[in-house]
Amino acid sequence: MTTDKKKILIPLDGTDRSMHSLDYVKQLFRKDEVTITLLNVLEIVIINDMMLSDTVVTNSENESKAILEGAKAQLQDYTVEAISTFGYASDEILRKAREDKFDAIIMTKSSKKGLARMIGSVTRKVLQDTRTLLIIVPE
Template identity: 50%
Template sequence: MNKRKILIPIDGSERSMHSLEFVKEIFPKGSVDIIIMNVKELVLINEMIVADEIKLAQELGKDILEAAKEKMKDYKTETYFAFGYPADEIIKKAKEENIGIIVMTKSTKKGLTRMIGSVTVNVVKRAKCIVMIVPNDFTISIR
């Protein structure tokens, strides 16, 4: 039987790291394969992308993913970095990898769409798999 694949998009914030803790709490070691993903949205200035900005973004993304992978060291984990619109890249990766569950964290911003985040709303609307949304204040229960 194939293990279920979980995609965890993170942005490096403490809030987004809650998704990792949630997955560890819910899914036993060895029961799932995990892809941790970081997407950097590129901003064009006069239709130019500054090469230094790209290099810096890639390095930051790599650092974020390595820190996340370390938190998930007991699990079979891959990391993936992309440039683009986060929701588009998350949906694309989920299709490519035949993902069973996407685990995301709620946004801390105010307003209806901001309640769970515009990227999350977009992913929920378009995903062909389960999307689990972790609350900001998720804490691990001690068993």
């Protein structure tokens, strides 16, 4: 009898806080139960229609690659795909979850304060708009 592996999406922003999702998924699932997709969204803000230099884009891509490689190393016994993309984090997480029909999204609670909290966190936006099971890991 064959069972399908659960598809898990783990968005990472490179903070230590976001990396807690990796430990949590290892507590919840054995390596033969899941396939994991790590997603890092590069959010670039363009102000007054200023174009970004190739250096800024390359540095952002290199930073994203380092984040994803570090996370993959922590999940070395699991089946892992790592994806880096440009856009708004919540939109890209929601799009990826919807298009690839993930069974669950595992992400950490925001620890932002002040203005960032007033605007709303990525986690809150995903929670409001997803139809995918969302597991929010405490800090």
